[in-house]
Amino acid sequence: MTASARRQIPNWLDVAARSHPEKLALSFGGQQWTFADLHGWTAAAAVVLANAQAKNVGRIGILSANRPGVVFAVHATTCISVPVVPLNWRQTEDEVAWQLRDAGITVLIVDEDRAAVAEAASTKLPVAIVPITELERLPAPESAPGKSPRIALELEAAVIYTSGTSGRPKGARMTNGNLWFSAIASALHLGHNHDDVWLAAMPLFHVGGLAILFRSVIGAVPVILQERFDPEAALAAIDDGATLVSVVPAMLQSMLDARGDSPWPPTLRCVLLGGSAAPPLLVKGCVRCGIPVAPTYGLTEATSQVTTLLPDQTHRKWSSSGLPLPLTEIRIAAETGVAPLGEIGEIEIRGPTVSSGYLGDRLAESSDLANGWFRTGDAGYFDDDGYLYVVDRRDDIIISGGENVYPAEIERVLREHPSVVDAGVIGVPDKSWGSRPVAAVVWSGDLDRADLELLQHCQEHLARYKIPDRILVLDELPRSPSGKLLRRTLRQMIGESLERTTDEI
């Protein structure tokens, strides 16, 4: 057999629908779809999307809250072999427009609440807008699904935007193989029980949410989809039989708060805890309550999970992110080469779940991938048993309410204001959000107008959650001779300035 034929596999939704036609595939609100239903709805969505591509063939974007149409759309793009680009729906018109262009999106699926932003963002672009409701209509009998083409593992399947040190998010390209191997590795690591049910309450534009859809269809596991995270709704789904859940620390904390002393059901067997470093107190609290928490180190560029600490290890390794998934290799790079056990260095990963690179002119960064190793930019070390400990996240990312906020992106926007000479952003701890951005700028304009102008400027160009809580004006920002922003010094300066301000009040 030729190698290329070998790297194609039967369409995974075809397989699930044939093997488990009557099994629940998706539930949302009061509605339910079996795998046979999902197959039918997906086939109908594929027809709509293929037609929408008639004028311009490009990638297919989605700008929508979590809802069934997103699931149909994602699987439909697999059927028609077009990459899907789930966009963060909290973004501004500018941000969306930039990504539409960057990803060469020619069809954009939008929900009602995002219709205006989508319309405005796509002005002058060759983008066909498809209301997501068009994908959620009962499929006509004549659109009964046939056999889908095989899935080529090397083919690009999705683009997910992630951090950029350059200030713009970078579109990480994922192949069908990345998604498939990730789902398989996850099943091998977590186990794969026939009565498993995934709860998807994370946004589907995050790799942590999107990956659930593929684990579901590849493993024939039902998904309970929720429009947005709500601790009570998430707990209800768990009481209702969800066995696997994926959350970020803020979500888990709010679930703990909501549940109080009442017990969690024994059917819940794994709570993947990712998104940002797992707070040790949170992990310990879960261990104490018998909640099967599984701290996870994940990356968009690795199609979600890289390491996961299995629940049966949390009692003795609670500050670790666990063992590498079965198909992923990790090494800790020190200046002198590969670091010995116990020594901190940059985490590098390799394996079939690792993205083949980024979109567009950020190709230079795929030098990360020399020799197959992806340099994560994160720092960590291994203990003697091979468990990973992540000590610092890349580029001082600010994680605010579970969302990644990239200082570099806010800095870029600030610098675009004509009166801003320089700008720097750090995260400061925040009780409600975990962390919030605070900015410092060097200002050349009228000092009295700085606050107002900067706020207006940010509101125009940044999603609400990215707008800094405070913007301080400084005479100069601390920079190294080579021009690198010294964030630690800036953090001190901002700290002192905030204290002074507080004192004055």
Added chain:
Amino acid sequence: MTASARRQIPNWLDVAARSHPEKLALSFGGQQWTFADLHGWTAAAAVVLANAQAKNVGRIGILSANRPGVVFAVHATTCISVPVVPLNWRQTEDEVAWQLRDAGITVLIVDEDRAAVAEAASTKLPVAIVPITELERLPAPESAPGKSPRIALELEAAVIYTSGTSGRPKGARMTNGNLWFSAIASALHLGHNHDDVWLAAMPLFHVGGLAILFRSVIGAVPVILQERFDPEAALAAIDDGATLVSVVPAMLQSMLDARGDSPWPPTLRCVLLGGSAAPPLLVKGCVRCGIPVAPTYGLTEATSQVTTLLPDQTHRKWSSSGLPLPLTEIRIAAETGVAPLGEIGEIEIRGPTVSSGYLGDRLAESSDLANGWFRTGDAGYFDDDGYLYVVDRRDDIIISGGENVYPAEIERVLREHPSVVDAGVIGVPDKSWGSRPVAAVVWSGDLDRADLELLQHCQEHLARYKIPDRILVLDELPRSPSGKLLRRTLRQMIGESLERTTDEI
């Protein structure tokens, strides 16, 4: 990342030993090995085998009954990237000698009972003999395993000899990828529970036995290994917690006989029934007793399972071999192309578990693999739900004037006649056509009208070339206790009957 880097994965035994060091990996007789132990013993075996290769690098053969050293040897060959060739230990010196030459074996691992045959077979060949006991000694502390090289999926991992219509067995070449994808597909299809335990009582030189070793290590599932099949020992292992078992019909029948009316434990969740067509009475008997039987169509050239009927479907599809495994495509080839549902034709398969071809001068047969499709030579059809029915194994098919004639099809037509109680068809050699069908029936009607009525019936329902040349009436057809038609006995009976008729003339 380069494509070749992408097709390498961490050594699966390294992963299992790191993730589940204390979990049982192997039990044999009274001895037990954890995954950490198995890792250590395998590393030690790898050193022995690498040293034995010093003079001549070639494939590594095993001529031994099931025992722990076979397991260590198989995993050790993965570590040193040398293909393993498990040989049927029932073979004669001549047969072994032929395979040693055919597979270019330079190291042969042998148990005591096979030492003389191995010695004699390897005379004049550059083969180093390694007693299997050398692999079963407690590894020295200094041979503690390091990290094994990654496993290249495209690399040849094993050769398994299979039957050849040409007279000599053919060595089917299996890559690491074939073995890995087969284990994954099996886990996806059967489920993958953390408390699973495989019973391996099949010979490890059969693909059905060997595949268990890879499912075990890739999924971190313990194996209970037994030296030879014994119904009482197999039942004891099941009572002891084996959840997954692989057997051929005769084995299962003897287990049913041995167990009698006593119940089977509920922990047993799947009895893979392969090797030859599952006798319907045996399957029905299991269904009646609540035994989770899973009739399976498997092939050496597909690294074992091709289709498996899951236990929850046996009550309504008991004569089917089930659905294709998730990574395997199947089509039914008819003269006119791909056969529609319900029509019998040759079973062709494609996918990442399919062997890349045979050893040596039988390469011409890899023309089977044109377009990625492997022609099994077996006949079958799909029902409306996509379940496969295997109607004839390749050796039973009658090739008449170049046309495939399927005994099962003729038998079905014959049985549809109201006076036919039972029917069996075999091929008899024919000078003009190569082979021609001859039938035997049990007839409940007027004996004088049998010939005429059967001929008319066949003419109405069968193409001319499929109509049997002779239809004999017998008192009874030879069937096994489980209901399987004994074609060899039928062949003798028909032969005698034809001779008698000829004599009478």
